[in-house]
Amino acid sequence: MASADPVESTPLEASLGPTANAVAQAVASPPAAPSTAALVGDAAGARSPAPLGATDLIQAPASVKAATDDFFGGLVRRVERRP
Amino acid sequence: MRTITLSNNKGGSAKTTTTVSLAAAFAESGLRVLVIDLDPQGSSTSWLGGHESSVGLVEFSGGGIRVAELVQSTTARGVDLIPAGPSLVPSGEGSPNDTGVAIVRGLARLPDYWDLILVDTPPTVGYLSLAPLVATDHVVIPVEAHALALPGTASVVASIQRAREQVNTRVELLGIVACRVNATVHAREVIDQLRAAFGSAVLEQTVRETIRLAEAPALRMPITRYAPWSGAAQDYRAVASELLTRMGGTATIS
Numbered sequence: 001m002a003s004a005d006p007v008e009s010t011p012l013e014a015s016l017g018p019t020a021n022a023v024a025q026a027v028a029s030p031p032a033a034p035s036t037a038a039l040v041g042d043a044a045g046a047r048s049p050a051p052l053g054a055t056d057l058i059q060a061p062a063s064v065k066a067a068t069d070d071f072f073g074g075l076v077r078r079v080e081r082r083p
Numbered sequence: 084m085r086t087i088t089l090s091n092n093k094g095g096s097a098k099t100t101t102t103v104s105l106a107a108a109f110a111e112s113g114l115r116v117l118v119i120d121l122d123p124q125g126s127s128t129s130w131l132g133g134h135e136s137s138v139g140l141v142e143f144s145g146g147g148i149r150v151a152e153l154v155q156s157t158t159a160r161g162v163d164l165i166p167a168g169p170s171l172v173p174s175g176e177g178s179p180n181d182t183g184v185a186i187v188r189g190l191a192r193l194p195d196y197w198d199l200i201l202v203d204t205p206p207t208v209g210y211l212s213l214a215p216l217v218a219t220d221h222v223v224i225p226v227e228a229h230a231l232a233l234p235g236t237a238s239v240v241a242s243i244q245r246a247r248e249q250v251n252t253r254v255e256l257l258g259i260v261a262c263r264v265n266a267t268v269h270a271r272e273v274i275d276q277l278r279a280a281f282g283s284a285v286l287e288q289t290v291r292e293t294i295r296l297a298e299a300p301a302l303r304m305p306i307t308r309y310a311p312w313s314g315a316a317q318d319y320r321a322v323a324s325e326l327l328t329r330m331g332g333t334a335t336i337s
Contacts, residue, residue: 059234059237060234060237060238060240060241060242061234061238063208064092064208064238064241064242065241065245067208067209067213068208068213068241068242068245068246069245069249071180071183071209071210071213071214072213072217072245072246072249072250073249074180075180075183075184075187075217075250076249076250078184
């Protein structure tokens with residue numbers, strides 16, 4: 001006669017211990033879902049989601065203009081300094 | 084001899100793909116073409132079967148180096164190459180702007196041997212992308228058909244305007260080429276926005292997205308040789324024809 005498998009005979013909850021208890025508690029009392037008002041509030045606090053448009057296409061960042069002027073300006077000054 | 088600089092500050096905009104593909108398409112029509120790889124990553128160099136060299140445009144600018152030492156042959160018939168090299172990135176006491184000046188001088192020293200020079204630039208706003216604007220005749224802006232690619236176009240246009248005002252009165256925007264265009268509503272909307280902002284500067288011809296263009300550099304061949312009858316090869320031939328027309332040329336590429 002085969003003896004009972006000690007592993008199979010161990011209750012699942014007993015093998016998991018505290019983890020099983022935490023899972024059981026979470027299932028019994030899930031965190032409250034955020035209200036619609038809260039979700040709308042989050043969205044309002046975020047940056048405007050305006051899509052990229054024509055304005056973005058024709059407005060170069062100031063940093064680009066500055067870097068360009070710096071390079072070309074330096075070149076012009078070099079030429080002007082030549083004897 | 085005309086010089087065309089391929090420029091876009093945004094990475095992944097198909098600058099190298101467009102440089103290599105257009106060079107091969109121009110050469111197919113019988114033009115003598117030189118590609119200058121100013122991107123230290125050397126992608127054009129690798130794609131065209133070249134190799135990084137310690138002799139580059141920076142060294143050439145100082146004199147004492149023959150053109151034959153500078154220029155390499157490529158896997159594209161009729162296309163020569165000045166490869167990327169370590170001197171594109173200054174080391175020691177050299178400043179980036181000194182390197183930029185050397186590039187301008189190097190471009191000015193090139194002999195009037197080629198019909199077209201195409202300059203591939205890195206995706207940054209710096210001396211390697213700005214120096215060619217001092218010596219170039221035209222600028223072509225490849226743009227990926229993707230919303231995030233749009234602002235980069237404005238940056239290049241601003242740089243061209245500033246170059247024309249300050250250092251090179253003849254430089255002009257030859258065209259904006261929409262690349263990696265797929266059959267999505269988004270791609271169509273991006274192209275519509277480009278046309279709304281830049282009008283006729285946007286070429287009629289666009290370049291479709293295809294795996295063939297991703298495979299071609301692995302075999303170090305331009306698309307016109309790797310997959311000569313593919314849609315992308317035909318697209319780039321059509322783009323080359325449109326650009327030649329805009330430059331006042333009469334050649335057609337088929």
